[in-house]
Amino acid sequence: MNTQSPGPDFEHAFHRSAERHERVWIFCVVTMLLLLTAGTMFYAVYDYGVVTKGAAFHADPTAPARETAFQDGRVIQTGPNAYSVYMVGHLWMWSPSPIHVKQGAAITFYVTSTDVLHGFEVQGTTINLTAVPGIVGTVSYNFSHPGTYHIICNEFCGIEHQAMIGRIIVDPATRS
Amino acid sequence: MLAFLIAGFTALMIGASIGPLQALNYGGINAYPALHPVLKSYYQGLTIHGVLNGYVFTFFITSGLLVYLPARELGLHPNLLLWRSGFVLMAAGALMLLWSMFDNSSSVLWTFYPPLQASAVFYLGMTLLSIGSIVPLPILLEMRATWKHRRRGELTPLVTYMSLVTMLMWGLASIGAVAELLLQLDPWALGFTSTVDPIIGRTLFWLTGHPIVYFWLMPAYVSWYGLLSRQAGGKLVSDPMARLTFVLLFVFSLPVGSHHQFDDPGFSPIWRGILVALTMSVALPSLITAFTIGLSLEFAGRVRGGKGWFGWFRALPWSNPGVAGQVLAAITFIFGGATGVVQGSWQLDNIVHNTIFIPGHFHVTVGSVTAMTFMAVSFWMVPHLTGRSLISRRLALASVWLWFAGMSIFALGMHWAGLFGVPRRAWISALPPSEYHTLYGMAHVPLALVAIGGVVLWLATFCFYVVFFGTILFGSRGTYREPIPFARAFGGRESYAIDLPLTDETTPVGIVAHPALSPLARTLEHVGLITLGTAVVTAAAYIPILWPFVHHLTHAPGWIVW
Ligand code: HEM
Numbered sequence: 034m035n036t037q038s039p040g041p042d043f044e045h046a047f048h049r050s051a052e053r054h055e056r057v058w059i060f061c062v063v064t065m066l067l068l069l070t071a072g073t074m075f076y077a078v079y080d081y082g083v084v085t086k087g088a089a090f091h092a093d094p095t096a097p098a099r100e101t102a103f104q105d106g107r108v109i110q111t112g113p114n115a116y117s118v119y120m121v122g123h124l125w126m127w128s129p130s131p132i133h134v135k136q137g138a139a140i141t142f143y144v145t146s147t148d149v150l151h152g153f154e155v156q157g158t159t160i161n162l163t164a165v166p167g168i169v170g171t172v173s174y175n176f177s178h179p180g181t182y183h184i185i186c187n188e189f190c191g192i193e194h195q196a197m198i199g200r201i202i203v204d205p206a207t208r209s
Numbered sequence: 210m211l212a213f214l215i216a217g218f219t220a221l222m223i224g225a226s227i228g229p230l231q232a233l234n235y236g237g238i239n240a241y242p243a244l245h246p247v248l249k250s251y252y253q254g255l256t257i258h259g260v261l262n263g264y265v266f267t268f269f270i271t272s273g274l275l276v277y278l279p280a281r282e283l284g285l286h287p288n289l290l291l292w293r294s295g296f297v298l299m300a301a302g303a304l305m306l307l308w309s310m311f312d313n314s315s316s317v318l319w320t321f322y323p324p325l326q327a328s329a330v331f332y333l334g335m336t337l338l339s340i341g342s343i344v345p346l347p348i349l350l351e352m353r354a355t356w357k358h359r360r361r362g363e364l365t366p367l368v369t370y371m372s373l374v375t376m377l378m379w380g381l382a383s384i385g386a387v388a389e390l391l392l393q394l395d396p397w398a399l400g401f402t403s404t405v406d407p408i409i410g411r412t413l414f415w416l417t418g419h420p421i422v423y424f425w426l427m428p429a430y431v432s433w434y435g436l437l438s439r440q441a442g443g444k445l446v447s448d449p450m451a452r453l454t455f456v457l458l459f460v461f462s463l464p465v466g467s468h469h470q471f472d473d474p475g476f477s478p479i480w481r482g483i484l485v486a487l488t489m490s491v492a493l494p495s496l497i498t499a500f501t502i503g504l505s506l507e508f509a510g511r512v513r514g515g516k517g518w519f520g521w522f523r524a525l526p527w528s529n530p531g532v533a534g535q536v537l538a539a540i541t542f543i544f545g546g547a548t549g550v551v552q553g554s555w556q557l558d559n560i561v562h563n564t565i566f567i568p569g570h571f572h573v574t575v576g577s578v579t580a581m582t583f584m585a586v587s588f589w590m591v592p593h594l595t596g597r598s599l600i601s602r603r604l605a606l607a608s609v610w611l612w613f614a615g616m617s618i619f620a621l622g623m624h625w626a627g628l629f630g631v632p633r634r635a636w637i638s639a640l641p642p643s644e645y646h647t648l649y650g651m652a653h654v655p656l657a658l659v660a661i662g663g664v665v666l667w668l669a670t671f672c673f674y675v676v677f678f679g680t681i682l683f684g685s686r687g688t689y690r691e692p693i694p695f696a697r698a699f700g701g702r703e704s705y706a707i708d709l710p711l712t713d714e715t716t717p718v719g720i721v722a723h724p725a726l727s728p729l730a731r732t733l734e735h736v737g738l739i740t741l742g743t744a745v746v747t748a749a750a751y752i753p754i755l756w757p758f759v760h761h762l763t764h765a766p767g768w769i770v771w
């Protein structure tokens with residue numbers, strides 16, 4: 034145990050400097066966290082579009098899917114290049130799929146499920162919304178790049194969960 | 210105590226042998242058809258992995274450790290009847306869970322979100338396991354009361370204090386899951402009700418599911434603050450800071466559980482904003498820990514003759530597997546903390562939510578910090594309890610280094626692939642190869658890393674169990690029993706030192722309290738008030754969230770679809 038005691042002087046000095054650094058460290062940490070928080074709040078306010086918002090609640094989980102919008106409309110044009118998509122997740126597919134739109138399309142998705150939880154994730158975008166039976170969630174997004182986007186179910190929903198893939202095809206806006 | 214260790218590590222052994230199969234799955238290798246007699250699907254395996262590692266393993270070790278260490282520190286006998294009944298409850302629960310998971314009746318994953326419907330045996334087993342895990346709380350309260358009665362006006366010794374705060378946190382936190390089980394799922398699975406409300410279940414689950422992260426972490430911190438500095442040959446730099454860390458973790462962890470539901474419908478933006486702020490504050494105690502533990506280790510290293518900027522780090526007793534395991538665990542935690550902040554912020558969360566970024570994150574927290582710390586603890590505790598010495602110090606070292614290396618590779622791959630949108634919990638290797646390629650081809654390199662990391666982890670697991678069971682069964686018996694390495698705090702007036710003489714098994718450990726008490730530590734003695742305050746804040750955070758859900762009940766029937 035000789036190495037254990039290099040003298041009380043060393044211990045004392047170390048403790049003094051530790052206490053000094055402790056204060057500086059805590060100050061830095063608090064400042065950093067405040068900045069980070071302010072930053073995220075700023076984003077939160079400015080980037081409303083991808084924020085998911087609750088919509089209607091239903092007692093019967095299959096009720097939303099029986100509404101007309103979910104049944105026939107499905108992809109409804111609401112403006113020059115704006116659409117509402119009524120998306121239903123059920124075991125184990127997304128409908129409607131595939132969806133064809135033009136580059137630059139602004140789509141508002143109304144998402145629900147008729148059975149268990151599903152996860153509405155569009156790969157390569159910030160769209161990420163849980164499809165909950167009995168609740169219709171909303172999310173909007175601007176598809177400004179052409180290409181094929183995959184809708185991937187990211188909430189476990191049974192044995193074919195990994196194969197629950199949908200497609201959104203965004204055609205390039207070549208002709209005006 | 211040995212029973213808790215053995216039960217916990219046995220669960221981990223089963224769970225951890227399935228983990229690498231999951232890693233291979235992400236690398237595109239589907240091992241499940243070959244395993245069909247045992248595991249019907251990836252999802253059955255994943256349920257077993259999550260439940261055994263996440264709940265059974267951690268609950269057993271923690272319920273043992275957080276009673277045993279305080280009892281030794283205080284020199285008191287714990288209420289053995291209670292402690293044993295806790296063990297029996299958890300063991301019965303664990304057996305029921307195993308039964309219902311292995312017959313593939315309950316492949317609902319460890320989050321068991323309704324309306325996926327598992328068997329009643331599964332939910333009842335989960336109920337018993339959860340209730341059993343709260344039993345240390347009354348034991349600790351009783352021991353602390355006895356101790357306080359004998360030594361009026363003194364502060365609760367550090368290890369007991371940290372254990373108690375952890376259990377108080379868990380006592381409050383578990384209300385969510387226990388309520389979900391008792392009020393919703395048990396009656397539903399037994400057939401008393403025919404439907405459940407999915408979003409209420411999910412919200413109650415996360416009331417527990419977020420703080421459980423701290424229930425995994427805090428026992429590891431108990432060892433880091435309470436023991437590690439002594440094991441490394443130094444002293445704990447600041448005792449009040451350790452207390453403050455625990456209280457902050459307690460206060461901040463509870464109200465923010467619903468940040469796991471940022472992407473659920475039905476959450477108002479204002480709540481999201483508040484939750485982001487609170488979630489960020491959880492980083493504060495972790496950063497204090499990084500500082501205090503780092504400094505304590507630096508002191509140890511310098512005392513051992515380390516010089517210069519990094520010399521102290523090299524001078525740590527790396528040949529001691531009990532120290533090496535914990536220091537490596539602390540290093541992985543730095544990554545864990547950084548990626549945690551990413552998830553906390555709302556915008557980034559939209560990108561990584563439910564991708565394999567998330568399991569990447571919790572394998573560098575619970576999967577390394579907790580698992581490695583518990584492994585490291587077992588390296589001194591098994592000899593301490595059985596009087597047998599480790600059968601191989603080398604192999605023990607190899608297991609923690611391999612674990613560290615494997616986890617780093619694995620987690621790097623998981624985080625990186627998550628940014629490509631690779632979903633978690635997906636049997637992607639069962640997809641037709643062309644489909645796998647179009648969807649996840651661009652994440653080829655990170656997914657390969659995941660698989661490689663998994664294989665390294667398999668090796669690590671193997672080494673560990675040879676040492677663990679080898680020592681229990683065949684380790685050479687000696688007369689000398691390794692003592693518990695309770696740390697000493699240092700400093701003058703500010704610190705409350707728990708300067709203990711190193712005693713052997715037979716003499717109860719006495720406490721020498723420092724006469725000059727720190728005002729901070731003294732304030733933090735009021736754990737009752739702190740608990741009450743946290744409970745009020747948590748209720749305030751949850752009532753507005755649950756309110757619209759309760760007013761718009763959904764009656765969803767159950768689904769068995771695996
Ligand atoms: C032997 C090393 C391990 C490997 C290779 C491994 C691998 C994995 C992988 C690849 C996943 C993701 C599965 C998916 O999302 O589809 C996973 C999930 C998980 N792991 Fe591990 N793991 C290991 C050890 C651990 C440990 C030690 C713990 C906890 C103490 C743990 C707890 C979990 C949990 C809770 C999940 C989540 C399950 C779910 O999403 O339902 N794992 N593991």
Ligand SMILES: [Cu+2]
Pocket residue numbers: 122125150151152186187188189190194197
């Ligand atoms: Cu699905």
Ligand SMILES: [Cu+2]
Pocket residue numbers: 151152186187188189190191194195197
């Ligand atoms: Cu799914």
